[in-house]
Amino acid sequence: MQTALFDHKKALVTVCAWAIGLAIFFPILWTILTGFKTEADAIASPPLFMGFDWTLENYNEVLERSNYFRHFMNSVVISVGSTLLGLLIAIPAAWAMAFVPAKHTKDILMWMLSTKMLPPVGVLIPIYLMFRDGGLLDTRSGLVLVLTMINLPIIIWMLYTYFKEIPGEILEAARMDGATLWSEIVYVLTPMAVPGIASTLLLNVILAWNEAFWTLNLTAAEAAPLTAFIASYSSPEGLFYAKLSAASTMAIAPILIMGWFSQKQLVRGLTFGAVK
């Protein structure tokens, strides 16, 4: 009797949770489905859920007509480039703060975090004018620079919280065994730090890929990543639902998959270690 009662509750919870989960996911599912419809089927009334003629025509058309590949590569270069550049600057800094803490380490960390709270409109005009005068408007390198600065505080914070968890005693022990500083870094610290660095990389690629203030304001055609490319569908092309859906699906698929792998890091990275 007890077990039957338990299963009853579990079944109810399962049904509720799945219903809500599917409802939340539905706009994404609908977008994916619509991408495989003809334009006529996409606006059919009543709407068609499964019983339509599946077609790849929209994907072909988006890929052919709109320089899709260039925008995709812009997204890749900008998000990966800014993340790698950020890591290059952040790893030594986070490392030093975690292993050689000084009196002001905490203040420096807090100050770095405070730069993240500067609203982008507060610096939009100077950055825009400097980019215009420096020939950086609508270039990949310009966006890499801006996104590096935007995400640098998060990268440093994430790395710091990961490095903090590497116990100092291990270093002591390695030193006792006569390890040199070099072998200490290569054989002891690096293997322990790799998972943290990898999660940081993953989360920051996601954040940079979806960044939609600077990418929209500082690009036109040449360096526009997918965020800006999709924005060009806002009207009237957006009324071609099937094409909009195909383009959208291609823009979100890689990051959706990466995102699912980074759920745990997301909590930690975006709360600056305040919730683990």
Place this chain on the structure above:
Amino acid sequence: MATDHSRIAARLMISPAVLLLLGWMVVPLSMTIYFSFLSYNLLSPGTEEWIGLVNYEFFLTDPAFFAALGNTLLLVGGVLLITIVGGVGLALLLDQPMWGQGIVRILMIAPFFVMPTVSALVWKNMFMNPVNGLFAHLAKFLGVAPFDFLAHAPLFSVVIIVAWQWLPFSTLILLTAMQSLDQEQLEAAKMDGAKKFRRFFHIVLPHLSRAITVVILIQTIFLLSIFAEILVTTNGGPGYASTNITYLVYAQSLLQFDVGGGSAGGIIAVILANIVAVFLMRMIGKNLEA
């Protein structure tokens, strides 16, 4: 343990990050402050002149500013309300034993990874469009007149879109916090005969209060700067009905080329964000000590 030698090395390792962030913060921000005291329009270069606080006066007495300030508060407040209440509910639900919990989590977390321009356009065209949107089909099915969301309730529509994007974030964080709840304490309360909602209000909610505060503060930082969702759906309209401060500053400076006025607006946005930031920094700072 730290020698002088390693201290110097540590300083060298930290300095590039510090200098870059300092430059990023100080240089453009001082330029914005400087511009905000100028009469400066991109269309008439060479005619810049110092006009003191006139830009602030214009910006702060512009009805558009009050509309934008009100919209910003409604947008942030509305999204926070939906994501906190919904997030607590979903975290409670997901914390129960069920079949396929991993998959449900994956479904619920997905919207957070959708880029803002995609989610805004999908909602705008495929759901809220008064002719071909799914809501219009639903209305037709129910026999009521379709509602033109973006024309008649533009701010509400933006709130819905943004809340959809941020609900996964609050759910995930609150669920993480929920899982660190002391189960024995709950069991003990159950033994003592505490009813479900008493257990919720006296044990679960106090335990979550820290995580809720963190969610509120972090979301507020991001929500104050909502931009892309407004740009691709309503362009701030009709009129100023869905213009927030961020969008107003953008329109002033890059659409009307009024650098002076836009800069004054930017500085006001910075001040507003700082008020929130002070609270957030205190929270995180406390945690750093613990």
